[in-house]
Amino acid sequence: MILTQAKPFEEILDSLKDKTKIFLIGCGECATACKTGGEPELLLLKQKLEEAGKTVIGWCIPQSTCVSAKLKSELAKQIINLRKAEVVLVLSCGLGVQSVKDNDRLGLVILPANNTVAAVLRDSQGRFLEKCSFCGECLLDKTEGICPITLCPKGLLNGPCGGMDKGKCEVDKNRDCAWVLIWKEAQNKNNLEIFKRILPARDYTKSIKPHFVQDIR
Numbered sequence: 001m002i003l004t005q006a007k008p009f010e011e012i013l014d015s016l017k018d019k020t021k022i023f024l025i026g027c028g029e030c031a032t033a034c035k036t037g038g039e040p041e042l043l044l045l046k047q048k049l050e051e052a053g054k055t056v057i058g059w060c061i062p063q064s065t066c067v068s069a070k071l072k073s074e075l076a077k078q079i080i081n082l083r084k085a086e087v088v089l090v091l092s093c094g095l096g097v098q099s100v101k102d103n104d105r106l107g108l109v110i111l112p113a114n115n116t117v118a119a120v121l122r123d124s125q126g127r128f129l130e131k132c133s134f135c136g137e138c139l140l141d142k143t144e145g146i147c148p149i150t151l152c153p154k155g156l157l158n159g160p161c162g163g164m165d166k167g168k169c170e171v172d173k174n175r176d177c178a179w180v181l182i183w184k185e186a187q188n189k190n191n192l193e194i195f196k197r198i199l200p201a202r203d204y205t206k207s208i209k210p211h212f213v214q215d216i217r
């Protein structure tokens with residue numbers, strides 16, 4: 001899922017400039033799970049905007065704002081309100097914001113209310129964990145299923161840097177060094193052989209964006 005954080009309210013107000021008629025769009029998937037784009041967040045933002053002198057014309061929460069088909073049917077239901085709005089504030093990730101922009105037929109100003117942080121998994125305790133950076137050349141088969149590109153701030157491919165201290169990362173002492181985690185996992189699996197090989201430099205052409213558009217209809 002995509003992790004988002006709400007932008008500071010002052011930043012949102014600033015982006016609205018002198019526009020006063022606002023429509024809010026949330027997202028029923030990731031942003032709801034992150035508590036940045038579900039009903040409570042939309043209603044709270046509505047209240048704050050109204051206290052700041054803005055008018056919230058309406059709001060909706062499509063099931064998946066990044067999926068055109070689901071967004072379009074929700075926009076169609078809201079067309080009367082949308083025609084009265086000047087701005088649409090989108091409480092989703094950047095994909096949802098751009099999905100709204102791509103599906104807007106009224107020429108509205110589309111603005112983000114959230115910052116998009118990372119793609120994460122959610123563990124059984126409800127924590128959001130960033131585990132993959134979408135490098136386009138997965139190395140997990142060579143690193144005991146632990147991603148050094150994401151978990152090591154330097155993205156090192158062949159063991160720890162000189163700053164590793166007592167198993168902790170020099171960039172953030174509260175975090176385990178990714179390469180110590182890989183070492184421990186290899187030790188548990190009796191697979192320390194992996195430390196005898198040297199991984200070649202990554203092929204950065206595989207992470208040039210945009211990657212591709214895949215038609216899966």
Ligand code: SF4
Binds near residue numbers: 131132134135136
């Ligand atoms: S190596 Fe890491 S960043 Fe690359 S695809 Fe695999 S998990 Fe994702």
Ligand code: SF4
Binds near residue numbers: 164179
């Ligand atoms: S201490 Fe480990 S995780 Fe931190 S930057 Fe160095 S190699 Fe990467």
